[in-house]
Amino acid sequence: MSDVISRRVQTSPTSLAHLPEDIQAEILLHLPSPHHNLLRASQVCGLWRRLVRNPAFLHSFRERRNGTPPLIGVFHDRSFSSNRRFTPVDEDSTATGMFRCSTSWRILDCRHGRVLFLNDEASAVFLVWDPMAGGFNVINMPSDWTACHHDELNGAVVCTAGDDDEGRHGDCRASPYLVVLLAGRAPRALVSIYSSVAREWSETISYDGLPMWADVRLQPCVVIGTTLYQPLHASHTLSFDLESRNFNVIPHPLETAWMDVQIMKLDGRTLGLIMLLLACINFWEREQAGHWVLRRTVHLDILEPLSAAAATSHGPGNFRSVKLLGACEHGNVIFLEKGISVFLFYLDSLKLKKILFGDAIPLGTLSPYESFYAPRVFNCCDNSVLCDLGGQLSEQLNKSNLCHPDYDSLNSMTRHSLIGVGENMTETLSD
Numbered sequence: 001m002s003d004v005i006s007r008r009v010q011t012s013p014t015s016l017a018h019l020p021e022d023i024q025a026e027i028l029l030h031l032p033s034p035h036h037n038l039l040r041a042s043q044v045c046g047l048w049r050r051l052v053r054n055p056a057f058l059h060s061f062r063e064r065r066n067g068t069p070p071l072i073g074v075f076h077d078r079s080f081s082s083n084r085r086f087t088p089v090d091e092d093s094t095a096t097g098m099f100r101c102s103t104s105w106r107i108l109d110c111r112h113g114r115v116l117f118l119n120d121e122a123s124a125v126f127l128v129w130d131p132m133a134g135g136f137n138v139i140n141m142p143s144d145w146t147a148c149h150h151d152e153l154n155g156a157v158v159c160t161a162g163d164d165d166e167g168r169h170g171d172c173r174a175s176p177y178l179v180v181l182l183a184g185r186a187p188r189a190l191v192s193i194y195s196s197v198a199r200e201w202s203e204t205i206s207y208d209g210l211p212m213w214a215d216v217r218l219q220p221c222v223v224i225g226t227t228l229y230q231p232l233h234a235s236h237t238l239s240f241d242l243e244s245r246n247f248n249v250i251p252h253p254l255e256t257a258w259m260d261v262q263i264m265k266l267d268g269r270t271l272g273l274i275m276l277l278l279a280c281i282n283f284w285e286r287e288q289a290g291h292w293v294l295r296r297t298v299h300l301d302i303l304e305p306l307s308a309a310a311a312t313s314h315g316p317g318n319f320r321s322v323k324l325l326g327a328c329e330h331g332n333v334i335f336l337e338k339g340i341s342v343f344l345f346y347l348d349s350l351k352l353k354k355i356l357f358g359d360a361i362p363l364g365t366l367s368p369y370e371s372f373y374a375p376r377v378f379n380c381c382d383n384s385v386l387c388d389l390g391g392q393l394s395e396q397l398n399k400s401n402l403c404h405p406d407y408d409s410l411n412s413m414t415r416h417s418l419i420g421v422g423e424n425m426t427e428t429l430s431d
Helices: 002-011 021-028 036-041 046-052 055-063 306-311 385-397 412-429
Strands: 071-080 086-088 105-111 114-119 125-130 135-140 154-159 177-185 188-195 205-207 222-224 227-232 236-241 247-251 261-266 270-277 280-286 292-299 323-327 333-338 341-346 351-354 361-370
Touching (some): 021 046, 021 055, 046 055, 071 105, 105 361, 154 227, 177 227, 227 261, 261 323, 270 323, 323 361
Parallel strands (some): 105 154
Antiparallel strands (some): 071 361, 105 114, 114 125, 125 135, 177 188, 188 205, 222 227, 227 236, 236 247, 270 280, 280 292, 323 333, 333 341
């Protein structure tokens, strides 16, 4: 009998721990989720943590998924009956927590894995934050902009690494970035650019060609190549080349005049425009010659559960109250609002997914956060990345010897606000 048992043990399948590292890496490459499962795998053991942090592994993992970062969740500036400012799109998300902070911190932009905040207090500062990697930078507003009304300012954070030939933007956390500050009331638009390399703002660039009523709209910009597109009122979009510093005003299609529209990136390379008209979503594309072409129409009455929600409000098939809330940077997801419900609309599959906000009913534009998993040292208690940043803010901003060139110029009110954000994040996210 003992011989039989011995033979069975000797011929039993090899355990996973005894497989060669390259075989285990190949198994991990087949994980279905570009974000959550990699994070969980990194917490299993030291070997898997080392494997998923390997740059060659991460490159292969992303290339197998077309190099497009996944949608992690959405930031929202304001919430009804709650100060929670972030909601993950997956209920079982382990990388993001209950991010809460004062409404004095306005979210201007989410792009290329970074989030741009503007503090609306008297001495305004910007905060550029990488939630996945945990890094942040505090930037003073340009001195000649401090007199501007903060509720008229818009901004964008742009990685300087650029897109590939397919219009995709890879993992660029080590790359420098720009912060673009915009404001405009017809006929004048103002732009200033902060470089993370030079650590200073450019001279303010002015443009006096805005049409009548075409003020800057406080909506997310679109960046394609080296061109930034800023939505304007009165059915126009302002383009600004980040290299040549040239402006251009783009009129929208006549069919969309004075309609509520959103600009977005289509196919990674071209400027698009989406418009809700009764029970249809129209997708317009701007060709290289400068002409707008209607590329696609989606009928809302074929989308469940949106059609069911419409059928319960003031008669069957009522889509008049459906609103556009935004679009993902990579142009594959848009956000639709019906009543107090918000849906993700996946353009490739024409599927809807309801976002569960809980007690945080968002108000206004949503800012989608798209990012690859960033390798960091996690422990087995599954600390939240957002909570970790809260600890960093509280600890570092309380130090009198904080090594940041802008720190000494921050007044006590601003420092107190930053420290409060960090403490609030630590307390709420660690629960």
